[in-house]
Amino acid sequence: MGLRARFLSTAAAWFALVAATLIVAPLMLRERMPDPVAMHWGPSGAPDRSMSFTASLLFEVGMWVLIGGGACVAALVNATTLRRRASRMALGALLGGTGLFFLGLQAVTLAANLDAPDWRQAGHLGWTALLAVAGLVLGGWLGGLAARPGPDDQPERAAATSRRFPLRPGQRAVWVSSVRSGLLAAIGGSVLAVGTGLAVVALVGGDGMLWTPAVITLLAGLVAVTFSSVRVQVTEEGVVLFYGPLRLPRKRIPIAKVERAWSEELFPSNVGGWGIRGLPGAVTVMLRGGECLVIGYVSGGRLAVSIDDAENGAALLNTLVARASTGPGAR
Known part of the structure; x- marks a missing residue:
C-alpha cells in the first residue's frame, strides 16, 4: 500500500470512528438527558443557552463532517498535498486535533446534562472545560506525528543554492532582525x-x-x-529566537544542528494560517506573509520564520555553518 493509500485509509477510519462515537454516545444516554439540553455556559459557569437533543446531535456531527470530512476530501482530490511532509502533518494535526476536541466537548456537555431534570439545572462547567482544549492540543500533536513518516518533496524554490556572506578569517559577525504583529x-x-x-x-x-x-x-x-513578536539573532554559536516584549521564552538552535539556511517567500495560505504552525521538526513562525528565513536541520527538519532581511541572515548563517564544519572541533 502506497503512502497516499495509507494516509487516506487511516484518515477515513479515524473520521468514521469519531463520527460513530459522536452519534452513539448521546443516543445511549438519551433517557438520562433533558430535552432541550444545555449547550452553552456563561462566565459564571452556569448554563445560559439550550438546544433540542436532536439539534445538538446534528450540530456536533455536522461540524465534524464539515471539518474532518473536508480534510479527507482535500487529501483525496489533491494527490500532491500528501507528497510534502508539512502538508501531511498539517492534515494529520487537523484531523487528530479537531476529532479529540469534538469528543472532549461532547464528553463535557453530556456529563453536565446527565440526569438533570431541566437544562437550567445542568451542572456548572469548571476546569473540566479544559478537557476539550487538551484534546485539541494532544490530538493535533499525535495526528501530526502519525502523518510525519514518508518522503518529503521540497518545492524547487526551497532547493535554491544557499548563498554565503563573505567573512575574512577570524572576522566575527552578528545578524539581528525582528518582526511584530x-x-x-x-x-x-x-x-x-x-x-x-x-x-x-x-x-x-x-x-x-x-x-x-x-x-x-x-x-x-x-x-x-x-507570540505577537519575534526577534532572531544569528551568531557563531547558532540561532536564537526571542519571543514577546520581554524576549521570553527563547529557542536556541546550536550551529552544529544547522545544515543550511535560505530565504523563501511564504504566506499564511502556504503554512495553514497565522502564528506558530506545524509540529516539532516542521515549524513555521508566521507573523506576516512574504520573506522568511528558513533553517534546515541536519536531522532533516526545518524551521521557517517570517522576518525582514532574511536573505542576509541566511547567507551569514551558511557562512558560520561552513566555518564551524571546517574549524577545530568540527562535526
Missing part, C-alpha cells in the same frame, strides 16, 4: 484586559465562579501577546 498584540492586550476585569470582579465581588473564565482568559491573552 500589531493585530495579534492588540487582540492579546484586549483579552488580557478582559481577563483582568473578570479577576477583579471575582476578587472584589467574591464570585468564585468567575475565577475559571478569568484564568483561562488571562492565559489566552498572555500567550497572544508573548
